[in-house]
Amino acid sequence: MPGENILIIGGGPAGLEAARGVADLGYKAILVEKRDRLGGTPDSANYAALTHGMRDASEVMAEIVAAVSGNPLVDIRLNATVTESSGAAGDFRVTLQENGGPATVEAGAIIVATGFDHFDPGRATQAYGYYEYDDVITLTDAEAMLKEKKFVKPSNGQAPDRVCFIQCVGSRDRQLGNEYCSKVCCGIASKQAIEIRQLLPQCKVFIFYIDMRMYGYWENEIYWPAQEKYKVQYIRGVISEIVKKGDRLMIRGEDTTMNRPMEVAMDIVILSVGMEPSKGTKEIARILGLAQNKYGFIDPAHGSLDTVSTSVEGVFVAGAAAGPKDLDDTMGMAGAAAMKAAALVRRKSKAPSPLSSPPVGERVG
Amino acid sequence: MPIPINIPVKGPAAAPSRKGEFRRSPDDAPEDLRAMALELEAKGEWIVQRVPEPYVEVQTKYGKAKKIPLQHTWHHKSCGQCGHIPGYSTSIFWLHRKLGLEYNDPRDQTSCTAWNYYASATSNSAAQAAVAMRNFAAAYETGYFPQIHCATSYGHYKEVRSELIHHKELRDQVRDVLKKMGKPLVIPEEIVHYSEWVYAVRHEIAKRQVLDLRNITATVHPACHYYKLVSEDAIYDPDVYGGQRTAIVTGVARRSAPRWRTTRPGSTAAASASATSWSSGTSPAPSPSSGRSR
Amino acid sequence: MATGTGTGASSAGLARATPGGSVERGAEPPFEEKLRLFNEVTQDLRFPDYLYGCYECGICVAVCPSARFYDFSPRRIAQAVAREDVELVYEQMNRDVWECSQCFSCLRCPRQNNPGGIVTIMREVAVKNGLHSAKEALEGYSRIIYKIMSTGTQVSPDMIRPDAFPDWGPTAKETADNLEVWRRAMPPETMHTTSSSWEVDDKTLTELYLIWHLTGVLDMIKTLDESLHMILVDVMEEKLEEAGYPLGG
Numbered sequence: 001m002p003g004e005n006i007l008i009i010g011g012g013p014a015g016l017e018a019a020r021g022v023a024d025l026g027y028k029a030i031l032v033e034k035r036d037r038l039g040g041t042p043d044s045a046n047y048a049a050l051t052h053g054m055r056d057a058s059e060v061m062a063e064i065v066a067a068v069s070g071n072p073l074v075d076i077r078l079n080a081t082v083t084e085s086s087g088a089a090g091d092f093r094v095t096l097q098e099n100g101g102p103a104t105v106e107a108g109a110i111i112v113a114t115g116f117d118h119f120d121p122g123r124a125t126q127a128y129g130y131y132e133y134d135d136v137i138t139l140t141d142a143e144a145m146l147k148e149k150k151f152v153k154p155s156n157g158q159a160p161d162r163v164c165f166i167q168c169v170g171s172r173d174r175q176l177g178n179e180y181c182s183k184v185c186c187g188i189a190s191k192q193a194i195e196i197r198q199l200l201p202q203c204k205v206f207i208f209y210i211d212m213r214m215y216g217y218w219e220n221e222i223y224w225p226a227q228e229k230y231k232v233q234y235i236r237g238v239i240s241e242i243v244k245k246g247d248r249l250m251i252r253g254e255d256t257t258m259n260r261p262m263e264v265a266m267d268i269v270i271l272s273v274g275m276e277p278s279k280g281t282k283e284i285a286r287i288l289g290l291a292q293n294k295y296g297f298i299d300p301a302h303g304s305l306d307t308v309s310t311s312v313e314g315v316f317v318a319g320a321a322a323g324p325k326d327l328d329d330t331m332g333m334a335g336a337a338a339m340k341a342a343a344l345v346r347r348k349s350k351a352p353s354p355l356s357s358p359p360v361g362e363r364v365g
Numbered sequence: 366m367p368i369p370i371n372i373p374v375k376g377p378a379a380a381p382s383r384k385g386e387f388r389r390s391p392d393d394a395p396e397d398l399r400a401m402a403l404e405l406e407a408k409g410e411w412i413v414q415r416v417p418e419p420y421v422e423v424q425t426k427y428g429k430a431k432k433i434p435l436q437h438t439w440h441h442k443s444c445g446q447c448g449h450i451p452g453y454s455t456s457i458f459w460l461h462r463k464l465g466l467e468y469n470d471p472r473d474q475t476s477c478t479a480w481n482y483y484a485s486a487t488s489n490s491a492a493q494a495a496v497a498m499r500n501f502a503a504a505y506e507t508g509y510f511p512q513i514h515c516a517t518s519y520g521h522y523k524e525v526r527s528e529l530i531h532h533k534e535l536r537d538q539v540r541d542v543l544k545k546m547g548k549p550l551v552i553p554e555e556i557v558h559y560s561e562w563v564y565a566v567r568h569e570i571a572k573r574q575v576l577d578l579r580n581i582t583a584t585v586h587p588a589c590h591y592y593k594l595v596s597e598d599a600i601y602d603p604d605v606y607g608g609q610r611t612a613i614v615t616g617v618a619r620r621s622a623p624r625w626r627t628t629r630p631g632s633t634a635a636a637s638a639s640a641t642s643w644s645s646g647t648s649p650a651p652s653p654s655s656g657r658s659r
Numbered sequence: 660m661a662t663g664t665g666t667g668a669s670s671a672g673l674a675r676a677t678p679g680g681s682v683e684r685g686a687e688p689p690f691e692e693k694l695r696l697f698n699e700v701t702q703d704l705r706f707p708d709y710l711y712g713c714y715e716c717g718i719c720v721a722v723c724p725s726a727r728f729y730d731f732s733p734r735r736i737a738q739a740v741a742r743e744d745v746e747l748v749y750e751q752m753n754r755d756v757w758e759c760s761q762c763f764s765c766l767r768c769p770r771q772n773n774p775g776g777i778v779t780i781m782r783e784v785a786v787k788n789g790l791h792s793a794k795e796a797l798e799g800y801s802r803i804i805y806k807i808m809s810t811g812t813q814v815s816p817d818m819i820r821p822d823a824f825p826d827w828g829p830t831a832k833e834t835a836d837n838l839e840v841w842r843r844a845m846p847p848e849t850m851h852t853t854s855s856s857w858e859v860d861d862k863t864l865t866e867l868y869l870i871w872h873l874t875g876v877l878d879m880i881k882t883l884d885e886s887l888h889m890i891l892v893d894v895m896e897e898k899l900e901e902a903g904y905p906l907g908g
Binding site for chain 1: 384386608609
């Protein structure tokens, strides 16, 4: 019955994992994706290896996609966007805009997995000249090159001798209004630094940082090897300005550990751009009337003890739509969202569970 | 030996198409002081002097429009320009007359005193705000709208506006000071720098071009207080530095009178003089013209 | 709580800052006095907007022109106040703050701190309290203060002297020698002046005096330079009385 359907918006890691969870619990998932293919940002932004674990991103994503495509309980709607929603928990009516025109779907619960956008470095408070200089690139630009195993200066196609990363571009910045830490950039920059050193052993790689935030095993699996085995140079101090000199880039900053100014030539500068709520996330929050925090991410309504329920009953959130997340957090949230959504539709429909277990929710209700 | 520094002046030079073109969004803008000024006016706290028509709308850092009045302007002159570089103010007035735009060059104007304040600290926020608001009130009384010549005054007044908006006690104190001289508390709807007016009429100026200056090398020094103080309320144009820096403000072209030709850059006299000055290390950097005398 | 790191360095720094014993060095005040000055800085109404927290990212130092020429660091300014290091802030108020050029490049701080603004406040407190360093730093500056206070404008044409502006080349002498003529030749009549930037109405100047009188600026001048203060007060009081402004308080 339609009240037991669970609508999942977004076909990235969070949406795919939520769909798999919903199907595994025996409910029907309707998975809506605005692009013409599944895989989300790791796919669209050409991620190379995933942090951490260094597994090939396309391989991992293919595995997650395979788990839902062909699954009879997952109805995949590509090239589809949500335009309207009405109803309440247990009985939502949602209008989709699909290739063939508008369509209406009914669902008992909704999981929002609309993700993030990479910060646009044109807005950076420092003079980094991303739109001025070819050889100033972002983590995403670098990732695409690393995926091709060909890391060169975009300006002339030659291999670089000196490459640096600038951390916290678009994150931890009150002037921009992005006061939060984007969580993954320290790890991704360090991962890419290792990959560059593997591809180009003669190339020197520097990371300019405020704090290196290498949670848990990222420390011993990424940070330490980067420093110890791959001799990546970590320098405390963030670059304030990039100016082109000849065919190289002069970067200017302060080495705050050594208390001295730096003016160093680089061949490629990689801006470690952070996360912002995607346009889709903001749009869905508006359509569904979900509370957002001041940055536009969807606010979990109950804090740390329930990371997936939103301000609207029956609507759940998973992944970076709720704030900066790494892949581990995203997958965990997706599972939790699937479980809570399934529990809700079972309670609302007052039907016995497809798995024939007693309706626990009824007792407390 | 000069090191070539390449900053593209127009558009994203040879930028790979994958980067596209950057457009700022009004959603990214910080608090809108101009809107807050109008809210305070609605509460009877002060008067907001409206920009007279006709005006040109220009784009500020985050894409918000700023109204630049073309005429009926009250010229808030600059100490440094009038005192030592008078061709500056004279040219601004000359341009107005050439374009047939009416203006007021007042004697009822003091220095903003910010230059002294930043140098010697012999003032305080209340005095600085009162000086600013006295000048604004003087403009309001004439019916003309302030056009500010000095970069320091411009930046400082934007800071003063912010302080007045955020601190009621400062507003009350300054209102009281002005009341003693029989003046109302007035803030202009926009705080306008002369360079913004030049920007607004640049095409009109170009139509009247007499000499071709395209082969003149010019040095641009956007004044610190112009673009570092309240930088979101300044002009950004995608055609100037790719919209990544403020649109050009102050240009200085070396004139080509014969005596300036006698020693060229790179000649022994100029090079050694400049090397000596730089090596002392303690004095401020000399101007490029030092040592290049007859 | 406040800590007192580097007091030894502080004395050395102060001794170094004293030029050739030409000006008598102020006696080291007790901690309570330094704390009072510190509190005066942090209680300024602008202070909460000028200091949030400091990452030590170094962006302010990298863009600071003074940091290139002096042993000056906007990061140390922000850190000292943030750590409530009363001794260090006192030391900075006596030396570092006068090395800042107030260009506000440091406003690029990602935390939106304003180290240059903190310097403005620290300088103001130094002047207001007649700190030795303020007198020393502003020695020779009196004529500029006199200029702005007596004319309402900051920079006058008659300041152009070849000795004062060697980098202006031969035109400085030419201009200085024929200043009156040059100024009269300019179309804007408001600029037919030699001792002020432009012509300021008497009424306007009196209103400026009233502002300084009412906002305590004259008291600041008094702590800095008593004779200058006397000259200014004489001029101003007469004008204010003439205009009928009450001078009580």
